Amino acid sequence: MTIWHPSDDGHADLSDHDTFTRGVPHNTFARLRREDPMAWCEGGQFRGYWSMTRHEDIMQHNRNTELLSSARGIRMEDQTYEEYVARRTFQETDPPEHTRTRIRVGKAFSKPVIDRQSEVVRGLCCRILDTALEQEEFDAAALISRQLPMRMLGQILGIPKQDLDWLVTKGDELIANTDPEYTDHILDRDDTQAYRFMPFRSPAGADLFRYAKRLMEERRTRGEGGGVLDLILEPDDGDNVISDVEFRNFFCLLVAAGNDTTRYTISAAIHALACRPELLEQLKRGDDAIWRTAPDEFIRWASPTMHFRRTATRDFELHGKRIREGDKVVYWFVSANRDETRFDRPFDIDLSRSPNPHLAFGQGGPHICLGMWLARMETRILLQELVRRTARLELAGDIEYLRSNFVGGIKRLPVRVIPETPST
Numbered sequence: 001m002t003i004w005h006p007s008d009d010g011h012a013d014l015s016d017h018d019t020f021t022r023g024v025p026h027n028t029f030a031r032l033r034r035e036d037p038m039a040w041c042e043g044g045q046f047r048g049y050w051s052m053t054r055h056e057d058i059m060q061h062n063r064n065t066e067l068l069s070s071a072r073g074i075r076m077e078d079q080t081y082e083e084y085v086a087r088r089t090f091q092e093t094d095p096p097e098h099t100r101t102r103i104r105v106g107k108a109f110s111k112p113v114i115d116r117q118s119e120v121v122r123g124l125c126c127r128i129l130d131t132a133l134e135q136e137e138f139d140a141a142a143l144i145s146r147q148l149p150m151r152m153l154g155q156i157l158g159i160p161k162q163d164l165d166w167l168v169t170k171g172d173e174l175i176a177n178t179d180p181e182y183t184d185h186i187l188d189r190d191d192t193q194a195y196r197f198m199p200f201r202s203p204a205g206a207d208l209f210r211y212a213k214r215l216m217e218e219r220r221t222r223g224e225g226g227g228v229l230d231l232i233l234e235p236d237d238g239d240n241v242i243s244d245v246e247f248r249n250f251f252c253l254l255v256a257a258g259n260d261t262t263r264y265t266i267s268a269a270i271h272a273l274a275c276r277p278e279l280l281e282q283l284k285r286g287d288d289a290i291w292r293t294a295p296d297e298f299i300r301w302a303s304p305t306m307h308f309r310r311t312a313t314r315d316f317e318l319h320g321k322r323i324r325e326g327d328k329v330v331y332w333f334v335s336a337n338r339d340e341t342r343f344d345r346p347f348d349i350d351l352s353r354s355p356n357p358h359l360a361f362g363q364g365g366p367h368i369c370l371g372m373w374l375a376r377m378e379t380r381i382l383l384q385e386l387v388r389r390t391a392r393l394e395l396a397g398d399i400e401y402l403r404s405n406f407v408g409g410i411k412r413l414p415v416r417v418i419p420e421t422p423s424t
Helices: 017-022 026-035 055-062 081-087 097-109 111-115 118-132 140-145 147-157 161-175 204-222 228-233 244-275 277-285 288-302 372-389
Strands: 038-041 049-052 137-139 307-312 316-318 321-323 328-332 390-395 410-412 414-419
Touching: 038 321, 049 055, 055 328, 097 111, 111 372, 118 140, 118 147, 118 372, 137 140, 140 147, 140 244, 140 410, 147 161, 147 244, 147 372, 161 204, 161 244, 204 228, 204 244, 228 244, 244 277, 244 288, 244 372, 244 390, 244 410, 277 288, 277 372, 277 390, 288 372, 372 390
Parallel strands: 049 328
Antiparallel strands: 038 049, 137 414, 307 328, 316 321, 390 414
16 A cells, blocks of 8 residues: 555656656656666756666665766756855765765764764654644644754754754755745746855855854854864864865755755654554554664655766766766666665555665765764654654645655645543
8 A cells, every 4th residue: 555656657757846746756766667777868957867766776886986976966957167166065075085074074973972862852852742732733844844853953063043943944945946935046947047156056055154154263263172063173184174165065065954854754754644544553552673663664755865966987888778978877766765676565664674775865875874863863753752642643634745856855744633642
């Protein structure tokens, strides 16, 4: 049984953001996996690209940064070398440069460090849910899903609480820059040439640059240490320090990427619980084992970062296709996570699925998500606290999806919650 099965004819235009306002076109991805796993796609306003849709192919090639490089951009759009240099984060670099930056910041996101945040996360979840559940009907995407990553972002980065809502709004303008609900400068509809040196070609990048510059100056003046931002300001073993441009781009990445994975996973999980009451009951009856596997299954199901793009550094062949040097190759993680050859019943949610080799965090290569341990923890604890408080969960209206082929998720999720009766 499927919960989320949009009606597409198997030939959806993957370059068109409007395609995804009806949900992920899974029929199209299934056809491509069967018939054309390395398919040439017209790029709409951009140059065309190759769509890689099978799990095995993405796992294999994601490791090969020498053949398929991140150092020419990670989204479908075309950019000049000058634009790339101005906007790049360490996501848009290859080893060894990527490795050096990752070593510098990675320890702040390691599992032992994140595990120490569990009580902070639980406290945030309890306050968020207590506020949301004061109403019987509400938009869970707004009152729950958006709230937790935003508040946790402030904890990790040491940012004043009063700035958080503004920062997440700016992050939405960046990463959801194709949805008119979130931005006045829509990437595929408006002239964004004036912002070509800004992240995601968005004027929000300029706002975040100014904020990051002020934040960096304050941190350097105070000379504090220990936080994520302070760690990346420290000199490395070679006594090199991060440049102003590198810092501001990394800060924009944290604001955008630190929000979307958990936010849209939580929305997908709440939607699933509302559509399939038996999942809620499984979580209520389950022991610790189910809470070790359920978060990754909801993350697989959501697949919020639907693709990343790479660029071929030389000619090569795959599935009878000749890929040329300079061609764009798009890894469709959202397709790989429904690959029938890798997952048993991929369109079902199996809360005990183990192993679960999903690619939602970009597994298999050097660019695996820094925040994966935090995303897992936030998802697990939020759902634990929600399940504990909830007797029944229902949809209370139509859901709405983000207009984006890059970040996929439910942006509006009206629900009705019947609270659990307190035990006496």
